[in-house]
Structure formats: structure tokens, C-alpha cells
Amino acid sequence: MTDREITITINGLVKTARVEPRRTLADFLRHDLGLTATHLGCEHGVCGACTVLLDGETVRSCLALAVHADGHEVTTVEGVAPPGEMHAVQKALWESGAFQCGFCTPGFVMAIYGMEQERAAGLPCPRSRAEIREELSGNICRCSGYQKIIDGAEAVLAGEGDR
Amino acid sequence: MKPAPFEHWAPTSVDEAVKILSGLDDPGDAKVMAGGQSLMPLLNLRLSQPAHIVDLNAVTGISEVYRERDTLVVGAMCRQRTAERSEDVAAAVPLVVEALTNVGHPAIRNRGTVGGSIAHADPAAELPTVALCLDAELVAQGPGGERRIAAADFFDGFLSTALGEQEILTAVRFPVDGPGCGSAFAEVARRHGDFAMAGVAVHVRLSGDTIAEARIAVSGVALTPVRAADAEAALRGATPGDEAFAAAAAATSAALDPASDLHASGAYRTHVAGVLVRRALATATDRARESQ
Numbered sequence: 361m362t363d364r365e366i367t368i369t370i371n372g373l374v375k376t377a378r379v380e381p382r383r384t385l386a387d388f389l390r391h392d393l394g395l396t397a398t399h400l401g402c403e404h405g406v407c408g409a410c411t412v413l414l415d416g417e418t419v420r421s422c423l424a425l426a427v428h429a430d431g432h433e434v435t436t437v438e439g440v441a442p443p444g445e446m447h448a449v450q451k452a453l454w455e456s457g458a459f460q461c462g463f464c465t466p467g468f469v470m471a472i473y474g475m476e477q478e479r480a481a482g483l484p485c486p487r488s489r490a491e492i493r494e495e496l497s498g499n500i501c502r503c504s505g506y507q508k509i510i511d512g513a514e515a516v517l518a519g520e521g522d523r
Numbered sequence: 524m525k526p527a528p529f530e531h532w533a534p535t536s537v538d539e540a541v542k543i544l545s546g547l548d549d550p551g552d553a554k555v556m557a558g559g560q561s562l563m564p565l566l567n568l569r570l571s572q573p574a575h576i577v578d579l580n581a582v583t584g585i586s587e588v589y590r591e592r593d594t595l596v597v598g599a600m601c602r603q604r605t606a607e608r609s610e611d612v613a614a615a616v617p618l619v620v621e622a623l624t625n626v627g628h629p630a631i632r633n634r635g636t637v638g639g640s641i642a643h644a645d646p647a648a649e650l651p652t653v654a655l656c657l658d659a660e661l662v663a664q665g666p667g668g669e670r671r672i673a674a675a676d677f678f679d680g681f682l683s684t685a686l687g688e689q690e691i692l693t694a695v696r697f698p699v700d701g702p703g704c705g706s707a708f709a710e711v712a713r714r715h716g717d718f719a720m721a722g723v724a725v726h727v728r729l730s731g732d733t734i735a736e737a738r739i740a741v742s743g744v745a746l747t748p749v750r751a752a753d754a755e756a757a758l759r760g761a762t763p764g765d766e767a768f769a770a771a772a773a774a775t776s777a778a779l780d781p782a783s784d785l786h787a788s789g790a791y792r793t794h795v796a797g798v799l800v801r802r803a804l805a806t807a808t809d810r811a812r813e814s815q
Contacts (some may be wrong), residue, residue, distance in 0.1 A: 362530075362531075381531030382525055382526040382527070382528055382529060382566075383525070384563075387525060404564035404567050405564050405627075408628070408630065417604070417633040419634045420630050420634070422567065423564065423567075423631075424559065424563070425578075427531065427533070428559075471630065474629075483608075484608075495628075495629060497628060497715040497716050498630055498631065
């Protein structure tokens with residue numbers, strides 16, 4: 361129950377803070393750092409809204425403790441593009457109209473962004489619609505906007521030369 | 524919602540972790556955390572409120588994957604995504620890779636570990652079923668040193684294993700597939716990534732055109748994953764084909780008596796298990812022929 365000092369690189373900035381060990385990474389981002397773009401839906405790993413990147417890999421920030429990120433790098437949706445600009449993933453979702461209420465959007469952006477980053481690093485990456493659907497099956501949208509979300513993901517992941 | 528307060532221990536070695544567990548007044552009030560993908564939901568929902576968390580995420584030396592003659596050793600803290608993408612795992616024990624693609628979602632597998640899933644011992648989970656099917660050995664370290672536990676003796680109840688309160692699972696030892704071996708994993712779940720209503724792991728070794736040995740484990744149908752011993756016996760020495768596979772499916776279903784819950788009735792789970800055994804046997808046999 362002793363507080364722990366942690367240092368995390370978040371969206372390229374080094375942050376040091378004292379946290380209770382039971383603080384989830386999601387609550388740390390939202391409450392302690394004010395990075396409220398990461399949304400919390402179910403808080404037990406089912407909905408995917410709180411997806412962030414930890415050292416370049418997608419993780420559920422509600423299923424990690426803030427102390428787990430000590431000494432590591434975290435990317436949230438605030439960090440995928442400079443302020444006022446959109447990353448290719450955001451742009452593709454924008455252009456395909458992949459939103460209704462938008463609550464699930466940060467999780468989808470980060471899940472697709474994670475895939476896009478892995479593709480850029482030369483790792484195997486889903487490209488077909490069926491593969492993308494399977495890969496995104498861990499993100500839930502309750503407005504039922506899946507088709508347009510997958511349209512957007514497909515546009516990004518297929519890449520220019522593949523269409 | 525957040526976990527109830529706990530004392531957080533972050534050892535950097537297995538020895539240190541064991542020492543911490545041994546030094547607690549009540550080690551039964553401690554939980555060992557690996558990737559946390561099963562434990563964190565329980566903590567967040569306060570279904571589990573341990574006084575101590577012994578967190579293995581900073582422990583070094585138990586994430587490696589390596590071959591030891593006819594055994595593939597997978598460190599308990601090897602992330603599931605790492606194992607899924609490992610060429611060594613795919614070449615030596617392809618059943619592990621096939622099963623892993625059914626575990627949760629990529630973001631879960633990036634964090635979840637091979638050892639954590641097995642030590643959690645959810646009866647509907649994939650990796651415990653694979654460990655049971657392959658007769659894997661679980662390596663545990665405790666105050667008295669290291670011991671190996673056969674998978675058949677490891678899963679002893681719902682979310683319960685043979686691990687002592689002061690023991691930590693450090694590695695899983697899978698026998699490596701030889702020539703004539705083939706395997707298959709299949710499950711039926713409501714949605715991709717959900718826990719299975721029923722799932723099967725099948726491993727077949729052919730000798731010429733007869734089945735020298737078949738091993739079948741079924742998930743989601745009892746308090747632990749279970750072996751289909753009657754079906755295995757019926758397949759020994761049989762000629763692979765629709766007839767033998769249908770008989771094995773019937774023998775599997777006949778030995779099961781799963782409970783009903785809101786996801787599926789017991790009768791449905793029994794039926795699905797049989798169908799999956801039949802299909803997985805056909806796939807595993809095809810793969811075994813290719814490897815002869």
C-alpha cells in the first residue's frame with residue numbers, strides 16, 4: 361500500500377509521479393495526467409475502449425497497473441499525431457464516417473494504429489477484411505458502426521499499392 | 524472502480540519471489556500476478572481482494588523459449604503474443620500456436636503469459652487444454668527447490684492447481700513433435716476471443732497408416748480441462764478415417780456430463796465437443812501424414 365515513484369515516457373514526454381500500486385494505467389492516464397482521450401468502458405478487459413500502446417504493443421490500460429509502465433513508453437490517442445493534425449488512421453476513420461457517439465473511437469484508433477505500426481516494422485499484419493474483423497473483435501462499438509470502422513481500417517492497412 | 528488496496532511486491536528474480544511468498548504470515552492471502560489478464564479483471568471487480576500481490580513482471584530469466592533435446596521449454600512469463608509469433612514454437616509444438624490464436628484478442632495476448640494462463644487454470648481456457656493434451660510438464664519453484672508436475676496431476680479443480688501457496692510456475696515443458704505427428708485445435712465460442720463453450724486439442728501420431736497414439740483434451744465441459752480416455756483407447760491401432768473419428772467423437776461425448784449455464788446447455792456442450800473431436804482428428808491426421 362506504499363506509494364511508488366514511477367517514470368513513464370508518455371507520448372514522447374517523460375513523466376514522473378507517485379502512485380498507489382493499485383492504480384490502473386487507465387486511471388493514471390485519465391485522473392493523474394488528465395489524458396482523458398483514453399476511454400474506460402467496462403474496466404475489466406472486455407470492451408477495448410482503453411487500448412493504448414505499451415512499448416509499441418497494444419494493451420488494455422484497465423488491465424495493467426501504472427507501476428507496470430514504470431520505465432516504459434506509453435502512447436495514447438493524444439500522441440498519434442501532433443495537436444491539430446490527424447494521423448492516417450484517424451483520417452481514414454473520419455473519411456469512412458466510422459463514428460456515432462464516438463466513445464469507442466480512441467480504442468479503435470489505437471488498435472488500428474498498433475496494427476499499422478507493426479506493419480511498418482515489417483511484422484505480419486492483417487490486410488483482408490476478414491482478418492481485420494478478427495483482429496478488431498476485441499473492440500466493442502455499441503452504436504453498431506462496425507462496417508464503416510472496418511472500411512476505415514481496410515483503407516489504412518491495405519496501403520496505397522494494394523488497392 | 525479500482526482494486527482494493529494491496530501490498531505490491533515487485534521481485535526481480537524467482538528466488539526473491541519465493542522468499543517473499545515464504546515470508547508472508549498468510550501466503551494464502553497473496554496472489555501471484557503474471558500478465559494480469561485474468562487477475563486484473565478479478566481485482567477491478569473486487570471479486571478477488573488479496574492482501575498481497577507478488578508481481579512477476581520485473582522478474583528476469585523466465586520469459587525465454589528454448590529447445591532441450593526433445594522438449595520445448597517455454598518460460599512462464601513468455602508473453603502469449605511472443606509464443607504465437609515464435610518460429611521455434613511453431614516448428615516444435617504447432618498446437619500451441621494454433622491454440623493461442625483463440626486466446627482473447629491481440630491486446631490481451633500482448634500482455635498475457637503462457638504460464639499465467641496455465642496457473643490460472645480456467646477450465647474453458649486454451650493453454651491448460653493444450654498442456655493436458657500434450658502431457659506437458661509444469662516446472663514449479665518453491666522454498667524446497669524445483670519440481671516438475673505432470674499436466675495430468677496439475678489441474679485439480681475449478682481455477683485450482685497442484686501449485687503450493689509458496690510455489691511459482693516458472694516454465695512449461697512441451698514434448699516436441701516428431702515425424703508422423705499432427706495436431707489440431709478447435710473451439711466454439713459465442714464471439715471470437717470469448718471463452719469457449721467447448722474446445723478440443725488433439726494430437727495424433729501415425730505409424731504407417733494406423734494411429735499409434737491419439738491424445739484428446741476437452742475444455743469448457745468440466746471443472747478442469749479433461750482427457751477423453753475412452754476415445755483415445757478406441758483410436759489406438761485404428762485406421763484413421765470417418766468411421767474411427769465418429770466412434771471417437773461418440774466416446775468423447777458419452778464420457779461428458781457438463782453443467783448448463785447461460786452460455787450453453789450441458790447437452791449442447793456435449794454435442795459440440797463430439798463434433799469438434801471428429802473435425803480436429805481429421806485435420807490432425809492430415810497434418811500427421813504430411814509430416815511422415
